[in-house]
Amino acid sequence: SVLTVPVGLGDRSYDVMIGDGALEAAAPRLPGIFPRQRAIIVTDRHIAPLHLERVTAVLAGAGIACDPIVMEPGEATKSFAGLEQLVDALLERNIERSEAVIALGGGVIGDLTGFAAAVTKRGVGFVQIPTTLLAQVDSSVGGKTGINTRQGKNFAGAFHQPRLVIADTAFITTLPERERRAGYAEIIKAALIGDATMFDRLDAAGANVLHGAPLARAIADAVAFKAHIVAQDELEHGRRALLNLGHTFAHAFEAEAPRDAIRHGEAVAAGIALAFRYSVARGECPASDADRVETHLRTIGLPWSAATLAHKDWDAGRLVARMRDDKKNQAGEITLILARGIGKAWIDPRIDAAHLVAFLETSL
Ligand code: ADP
Ligand code: ZN
Secondary structure, three states, X not given: OOEEEEEOOHHHOEEEEEEOOHHHHHHHHHHHHOOOOEEEEEEEOOHXXXXXXXXXXXXXXXXXEXXXXXXXXXXXXXXXXXXXXXXXXXXHOOOOOOOEEEEEEOHHHHHHHHHHHXXXXXXOEEEEEEOOHHHHHOOOOOOEEEEEEOOEEEEEEEEOOOOEEEEEOOHHHHOOHHHHHHHHHHHHHHHHHXXXXXXXXXXXXXXXXXXXXXXXXXXXXXXXXXXXXXXHOXXXXXXXHHHHOOHHHHHHHHHXXXXXXXXXXHHHHHHHHXXXXXXXXXXXXOHHHHHHHHHHHHHHOOOOOHHHOOOOOOOXXXXXXXXXXXXXXOOOOXXXXXXXXXOOEEEEEEEOHHHHXXXXXXHO
């Protein structure tokens, strides 16, 4: 069965359809989104041979002809060069503002295509068909699109909401297990921020939560949670920052580790565990809650500390220096999302760097 989660953003509200067969379930909606009866589909060279045929067949069944644009896989595509190539390709196809472009892929394809859609002819529509668990949970809500620049990740971008998101779990059957686990980190993150009963449910399912109906339910819960927060704070002036739980640590790990040594979700999992441990160290969170978080991450097969990441050679001072550089900080201060317990995250915008270095030195 397919679950539909509404994302309420006034006149830019849209649905996220989730589950095995979400693509077929979405078919009746497609003619309304593609009035010229053609869909430009942006995907990458890995995904095209695996999933493009099915997407093309479902669209054909809805009377829509597909016109694919196949990009190179990998983070380098999320660049000014990739943007130029894609905008060019869209304009060569005479895309009109009444049309929408489909992003069929992971975070790289989704972020790039969303940004290209936002700027081409000052904004064409876009439909997301995320094919990684990470993208299904994470980039499907919030409308963040963009590319990396020389200065940093996602430093050029726009908020551009999709018309529809189709998170079909059939796509992730071809995803390596490590990628699936990494994507799960963004699911558990939602529960730990603000939904203790969701955590209990995920914890009771254990490793089974990575497959089948429990996974679809977990994606839907995480998407609904995120939609709720984003609806309150679309442009991230306040509560939306809670969604960065684990991420300030994660971005530092990712910046310090060799290229491709660790996955984003793995860094987030370790970062979440550290946020709980640091909260305990400050006397603000029961140790038993941090224990439960670590045990759950271990059960899933995710890192649950800095020492259990695939890269291990960390330096506390360098990590904290990276955390100072995080673009989410205000005026040179470190903002961290901490927790008073499971489901009780809060924002501390004034973290003492020296104190944090001392804590990290004991936990690396
Ligand atoms: P994310 O940021 O969502 O984790 P990326 O866009 O970086 O994902 O994609 C990671 C890699 O996985 C890319 O090489 C991409 O081509 C590949 N990929 C994406 N979706 C699938 C899938 N469903 N099956 C197999 N490989 C996939
Ligand atoms: Zn993330």
